[in-house]
Amino acid sequence: xxxxxxxxxxxxxxxxxxxxxxxxxxxxxxxxxxxxxxxxxxxxxxxxxxxxxxxxxxxxxxxxxxxxxxxxxxxxxxxxxxxxxxxxxxxxxxxxxxxxxxxxxxxxxxxxxxxxxxxxxxxxxxxxxxxxxxxxxx
Numbered sequence: 001x002x003x004x005x006x007x008x009x010x011x012x013x014x015x016x017x018x019x020x021x022x023x024x025x026x027x028x029x030x031x032x033x034x035x036x037x038x039x040x041x042x043x044x045x046x047x048x049x050x051x052x053x054x055x056x057x058x059x060x061x062x063x064x065x066x067x068x069x070x071x072x073x074x075x076x077x078x079x080x081x082x083x084x085x086x087x088x089x090x091x092x093x094x095x096x097x098x099x100x101x102x103x104x105x106x107x108x109x110x111x112x113x114x115x116x117x118x119x120x121x122x123x124x125x126x127x128x129x130x131x132x133x134x135x136x137x138x
Contacts, residue, residue: 001037001136001138002032002033002034002037002135002136002138003136004028004031004032004033004034005134006028006031006132006133007130007131007132007133008021008024008025008120008130008131008132008133009128009129009130009131010120010122010128011125011127011128011129012122012125012126012129013125013126014122014125015073015122015123015124015125015126016064016093016121016122016123016124016125017121017122018060018063018119018120019119019122020055020117020118020119021041021050021118021119021120021131022055022110022112022117022118024133025039025041025110025133026109028133029105029108029109029135030108032135034105034108034136034138035107035108035138036105036106036107036137036138037104037105037135037136037137038102038105038135038136039103039104039110039134039135040100040101040102040132040133040135041100041101041103041118041133041134042099042100042101042132042134043094043099043100043120043129043131044129044130044131044132045129045130046091046094047090047094047122047123047124048094048120048121048123048129048131049093049094049098049099049120049121049123050099050100050101050118050119050120050121050131051097051101051118051119051121052101052112052117052119053116053117053119054115054117055119063097067093067097070092070096071089071092071093072089073089076088087123087124089123090123090124093123097121097123103118105135
């Protein structure tokens with residue numbers, strides 16, 4: 001069995017964003033040479049997420065509105081975590097959207113559904129953060 005590991009780095013200039021990282025993960029798969037196995041993709045920061053869904057701007061807007069209702073950024077004073085920080089909401093948004101995804105690798109391709117794409121969700125941007133891609137298989 002082969003094993004491949006790579007870190008993808010992102011610097012999102014805004015507080016929040018959803019970035020389709022499917023092309024980068026697919027490139028990692030090609031680089032790995034693995035034809036059959038599993039690909040793990042996970043955010044290495046506690047205020048960011050990796051998830052799978054549709055690459056549709058209306059859906060991304062709906063996520064933004066929904067997440068803000070569940071864990072509003074302001075007022076920052078309502079969160080105990082926000083002592084010298086203002087990102088408690090980002091921790092909660094990450095918890096809701098998830099840390100990682102695992103995707104089957106079949107015949108050298110990510111085995112995703114028709115509309116499925118892999119996303120990096122940033123909830124406290126404006127600095128460099130990384131995503132781990134770990135692929136195992138043959």
